[in-house]
Amino acid sequence: xxxxxVSNLVIDIGAARPVDGISFSIExxxxxxxxxxxxxxxxxxxxxxxxxxxxxxxxxxxxxxFADTQLLVLPENRMRQVRGGGxxxxxxxPATSLNPVMRIGHQIGEAxxxxxxxxxxxxxxxAIELLTQVGIPDPVRRLNEFPFQLSGGMKQRxxxxxxxxxxxxLLIADEPTTALDVTIQAQVLDVLDAxxxxxxxxxxxxxxxxxxxxxxxxxxxxxxxxxxxxxxxxAQFFAHPAHPYSVRLFAALxxxxxxxxxLATIPGSVPPADTRYTGCRFVDRCTEALLQCRESAPEWxxxxxxxxxxxxxxxxxxxxxxxxxxxxxxxxxTGANQGTIVPPSLxxxxxxxxxxxxxxxxxxxxxxLRRTIGHVRAVDGISLQLQPGRTLALVxxxxxxxxxxxKAILQLVSPTAGQVHLKGxxxxxxxxxxxxxxxxxxxxxxxxxxxxxxxxxxxxxIITEGIRALGLTAGLPTGMQENAAQRxxxxxxxxxxxxxxxxxxxxxxxxxxxxxxxIARALAVNPSLLVCDExxxxxxVSVQAQILNLLAQLQREHQLAFLFITHNIAVVDxxxxxxxxxxxxxxxxxxxxDEVLRxxxxxxxxxxxxxxxxxxxxxxxxxxxxxxMPSAARPPGGCHFHPRCPHxxxxxxxxxxxxxxxxxxxxxxxxxITG
Numbered sequence: 001x002x003x004x005x006v007s008n009l010v011i012d013i014g015a016a017r018p019v020d021g022i023s024f025s026i027e028x029x030x031x032x033x034x035x036x037x038x039x040x041x042x043x044x045x046x047x048x049x050x051x052x053x054x055x056x057x058x059x060x061x062x063x064x065x066f067a068d069t070q071l072l073v074l075p076e077n078r079m080r081q082v083r084g085g086g087x088x089x090x091x092x093x094p095a096t097s098l099n100p101v102m103r104i105g106h107q108i109g110e111a112x113x114x115x116x117x118x119x120x121x122x123x124x125x126x127a128i129e130l131l132t133q134v135g136i137p138d139p140v141r142r143l144n145e146f147p148f149q150l151s152g153g154m155k156q157r158x159x160x161x162x163x164x165x166x167x168x169x170l171l172i173a174d175e176p177t178t179a180l181d182v183t184i185q186a187q188v189l190d191v192l193d194a195x196x197x198x199x200x201x202x203x204x205x206x207x208x209x210x211x212x213x214x215x216x217x218x219x220x221x222x223x224x225x226x227x228x229x230x231x232x233x234x235a236q237f238f239a240h241p242a243h244p245y246s247v248r249l250f251a252a253l254x255x256x257x258x259x260x261x262x263l264a265t266i267p268g269s270v271p272p273a274d275t276r277y278t279g280c281r282f283v284d285r286c287t288e289a290l291l292q293c294r295e296s297a298p299e300w301x302x303x304x305x306x307x308x309x310x311x312x313x314x315x316x317x318x319x320x321x322x323x324x325x326x327x328x329x330x331x332x333x334t335g336a337n338q339g340t341i342v343p344p345s346l347x348x349x350x351x352x353x354x355x356x357x358x359x360x361x362x363x364x365x366x367x368x369l370r371r372t373i374g375h376v377r378a379v380d381g382i383s384l385q386l387q388p389g390r391t392l393a394l395v396x397x398x399x400x401x402x403x404x405x406x407k408a409i410l411q412l413v414s415p416t417a418g419q420v421h422l423k424g425x426x427x428x429x430x431x432x433x434x435x436x437x438x439x440x441x442x443x444x445x446x447x448x449x450x451x452x453x454x455x456x457x458x459x460x461x462i463i464t465e466g467i468r469a470l471g472l473t474a475g476l477p478t479g480m481q482e483n484a485a486q487r488x489x490x491x492x493x494x495x496x497x498x499x500x501x502x503x504x505x506x507x508x509x510x511x512x513x514x515x516x517x518x519i520a521r522a523l524a525v526n527p528s529l530l531v532c533d534e535x536x537x538x539x540x541v542s543v544q545a546q547i548l549n550l551l552a553q554l555q556r557e558h559q560l561a562f563l564f565i566t567h568n569i570a571v572v573d574x575x576x577x578x579x580x581x582x583x584x585x586x587x588x589x590x591x592x593x594d595e596v597l598r599x600x601x602x603x604x605x606x607x608x609x610x611x612x613x614x615x616x617x618x619x620x621x622x623x624x625x626x627x628x629m630p631s632a633a634r635p636p637g638g639c640h641f642h643p644r645c646p647h648x649x650x651x652x653x654x655x656x657x658x659x660x661x662x663x664x665x666x667x668x669x670x671x672x673i674t675g
Contacts (some may be wrong), residue, residue, distance in 0.1 A: 001200045002047075003028045004170055009062035011041075011048050016273035018044045019662050020226035021061070025168070029196055031203040033217035033234075035210075035249065037540045038510040039227045039270040042206045043092060046172045046624040049091055049204075051079055066170065084578035085115045088168030092175045092206075095451045104131075105143030115166030127558040130161035135187045137399065137603045138631040153180045153398025155565075160188060164195065171196070174206045178537050181397045181567035182611040182626055189215055189613075208540030210253065211613030214238055222246050225271050225281040232307035238615070240560045243309040244286050252545035252576035253615060255404070260552075263545035263574070267494060280311070316547040350424070352561045353529055355411070357416035358406045360401070360561050364633060376633045378404040379587030382630040387561035388528070393593070394584035395608065397629055403447065405582070406531040407504055409494040410565065411435055422529065447565075449514035453506040460488045460502030463521045470525055489591040490643055496546045513537055519547060523554070533565045548575055569612045573597055578665070581605045584640040585632055589667030601668040639671065647672055 002025040004434070011019040018041040026032045034042045039118050047053050049064055050073065064071040066086060071079065083089075091097040099107055108127040112118040120127055124143070134157040147155055160176060173192070177185040193216060195201050207213055213220060213234070220380050221239045222230040222245060251264040268285045278288070279294040286293070287377045290312065298310045314621050316591060350454060360379040363372040379401045386392045394402050407413040409420050420427045422442060443466075446452040453462055464484045489499035495516040506514055519535060532551075536544040552575065554560050561627035572593065577595040581589040581604065589602040600606045607625045612671040630636050638655050642648040 002026060003067060004204070005063075006045075006049070006091055007063045007065075009045065009048060010060050011053065011057055012060045013043055013054075013057045013273070017046060018057075018226055018273040021224070022226070022228055023062075024206060024221055024228065024231070026202045028202055028261065028662070029200040030171070030207055030218045031193075031196060031216050033207060033213045033220045034223050035207070035213060035220060035246075036223035037266075037270050037542055038208070038513055039273075040223045040271070042223050043174055045299040045512070046089065046204065046206060049172065050083055050087060052089075066388040068593075084111060084163075084166040085099060086168060087170045087172060088163040088166055089172040090156075090159050090163045090174060090176045092178065093448065093450050094159045095147065095448045097159055098155060100147055101147055101316040104150070104158055108143075108158070110486050111162050111165035125363075126165070127161075130164060131158070131190055133164070133498055134158075134160045135184045136161075137588050137629050138633070139566065141631065141633070149400050149405060153184060156180060157184070157188065160192075163192075167199070169506050170200065170202045170204065172204045173207070173429075175208070176205070177209065177212055178206075181395075182569060182608055182613070183397055185212070185567075186613070192216070197259050206407055208544075209542065209613075210250070210615045214615055215613050222249075224274070225246060225277075226259070226273065227281060227310070229282065229311070230309040232304075235302060236307050240304065240307075242303045242307060243282075243311050244288055244313065249541055250541045250615075252546065254545070254568075254570040256573040258650055262552075265545045265549060266542045269498070272498065287336075294625065325662075330658045331373070349388050350387040351421075351649050352388045352423060353384075353563070354419075354421040355384045355409060356419045357381050357383055358405065358408060358420065359416045360404050360413055361416040362637060364660050367422040374633060376631075377585050377635055378632055379408060379415075380632075382580075382582070382585075382587050384580055384587070384590070386529070386561050386563060389555055390578065391555065391562040391564050391576045391578035392566045392578045393566060393578060394580050394582055395566060395569070396571060398567070399629060399632070400582045401585040401632070402582055406444065406533055408562060409544070410444055410531055419478075430578065436470070440466075440525040441523060441527055442529040442531070443522040445515075445518055445522045445533060445535040447537065449518045450506065452518055453514060455506050459492075459504055459506070459509075459517055460501065462506075462517065463488045463502075463524050467526050487524065488520075491524060494523075494550060495520045496543055515549070516543070519550075526558070529563070531563045531565070534567070535564075536568065536571060537566070544571070551575065569597070569609065576605075581608065584630060584635055586669070588670070589668040591663070595663065598668075601649055601662060601666075601673055602641075602670050604641050605668075639669075 004026040007023050009022050011021055018115065022045060032045045032410055033527065036042055038419055044179055048059055058070060066082065071082065093393060105124065105127055108130060109123045112123045114127055126458060127143060128139045131142060137156050150158065165172060168196065168634060177188055180188060189212065196203050196508065205213065207218055217234045219231065221397065222243060223226045224245050231244050241250055248266045252266065266285055279296055280298050283289045283293045283299065286632045292312060298312050300308050300310060324635055348357060352600050358379055361375040361377050364374040364376060365371060366373050382405060384392060394405065396402055404413060408415045417427060422438065427648060487501050490499055492499050497513060497516055506566065507516065511517055515535065536547055539547060549561065555562065566572060576593045579593050580587045581596065581602065583604050589596060596605060597609065600609055630643060636643055637655050638653045642652040657671045658674045659667045661667045
């Protein structure tokens with residue numbers, strides 16, 4: 001008997017119906033993955049299963065059976081016992097799920113006390129074990145820290161540890177690895193996979209990352225506009241996606257052969273939840289739609305063994321297009337490998353951004369007098385250059401200092417040492433009033449879109465706030481408000497949202513939609529330098545393709561420079577011109593994209609690339625880094641990577657390696673490399 005059976009589940013929010021008759025089942029020990037664009041109803045389905053729906057939402061039809069219990073008829077006091085103990089959940093946005101005024105240890109301890117009856121030292125030992133299990137370095141120190149002291153990836157891992165604290169029989173994982181780099185992602189997925197196999201724990205995985213789904217899922221369900229449109233075993237789905245929507249999700253994946261060209265996108269967007277349908281829900285975005293697709297809703301149709309879909313088209317017609325990367329009108333792929341060709345006019349320009357020996361050390365204070373007893377060396381001497389019209393990708397594990405480096409470059413965090421020059425002008429030591437005129441030239445897209453958007457402001461006001469704050473409306477003619485409103489509408493449409501959404505508040509959007517709002521706000525002041533901190537981590541593949549196309553187009557038209565902080569190697573391969581690999585506050589390898597990704601020299605870079613999850617083909621065994629990344633508060637002597645390096649020897653433990661240049665643009669810091 002199935003552990004979870006969902007039958008014809010319908011969730012209403014007033015006139016809106018974000019979930020409209022979804023049915024599926026999950027066996028004990030099985031992983032069922034829900035795929036689909038942001039706004040399709042995946043997260044609302046998960047909240048409905050937990051009976052944690054937002055105000056105004058209700059389950060109007062359907063049944064949810066967990067083990068032998070009908071969850072929809074349980075009183076709330078019994079449902080609280082099911083949450084955490086029977087069904088655990090990892091939420092999509094850890095920053096809004098963790099209590100900002102409670103230490104990490106106390107938050108994990110609450111779950112342990114409720115579900116495991118652990119107190120005191122036993123609870124502390126179990127909390128340390130959980131943090132270690134999900135790959136957090138220095139777990140004893142992290143127990144005493146607050147959420148704001150952790151990076152986005154570390155917050156996500158704390159959420160996973162809390163969800164596992166109750167040893168649930170079913171784990172609902174809503175984008176569990178969104179904020180994680182590839183090495184920690186692989187480690188966390190291994191933990192989840194081992195737990196479900198050892199304990200028979202079932203997993204409902206909600207993810208936009210096809211590589212994660214290929215690694216974890218036993219079965220896949222594709223969700224669109226509140227309904228499942230395809231369901232299949234993992235192997236069959238990845239070999240032969242059947243529904244036109246599934247085919248286009250695969251076609252939108254970043255591909256280095258399209259570098260410099262356009263990625264395939266799905267025209268339009270997911271219909272609003274209050275839309276009433278007479279035909280197929282995908283008809284307005286499908287380039288192969290027939291007349292009957294508009295007149296009647298398609299029923300389930302078996303296309304191969306256990307694979308079924310809601311579509312009247314024959315599978316072979318669009319599967320062939322998937323295999324040849326031709327996805328219909330308006331989706332032509334162009335510009336293969338053009339990203340390797342750089343116009344000489346751009347290469348001859350002086351650097352827009354120059355960073356020399358940048359350091360950011362945060363003091364560690366103890367005692368009543370708050371004396372400084374040490375420093376967290378978040379950024380420990382990095383140097384880089386970035387020219388107009390170029391993209392430099394900064395990659396590395398969570399907590400290695402990437403985000404801090406980006407903030408220090410923009411002077412949002414005060415550097416301890418080093419120099420930052422923008423267009424030849426030093427930014428170090430400038431006062432707030434001196435920096436204000438330069439703010440329009442340099443903007444940042446933050447990692448957590450919800451935390452960076454004011455919840456009390458409408459989207460239109462959020463986007464225009466920067467324009468007004470920097471005085472960029474001063475030169476506009478009469479009708480300034482109308483001009484600003486027009487600018488907002490243009491930006492919203494350009495990032496894939498509707499112009500009428502300007503009057504809404506951030507809480508009315510999904511996570512992916514909030515990220516697009518953050519991108520629109522950064523672009524509003526026409527910057528020359530854009531620091532992008534995981535700008536596509538919360539986006540599904542189709543919207544990611546749209547955003548990457550937008551960024552590439554803006555770069556071509558306006559010679560924008562991007563410092564692109566990401567853990568998505570596929571995005572780096574498609575968008576970046578140069579790559580810098582960062583480890584424990586230092587850059588350990590740098591070079592052109594082809595040099596670093598095709599011919600990695602540093603052992604750490606090689607480990608990062610080995611941990612990338614493949615989308616197509618079998619999931620091969622991947623090389624794993626041993627141990628954990630040391631704390632930046634106590635970095636190891638010699639080469640910082642030596643405790644995890646399979647090639648380290650006694651010299652590596654005592655000697656700090658200098659950079660070895662392998663070509664005019666390719667360098668690495670490793671004692672085993674000779675120029």
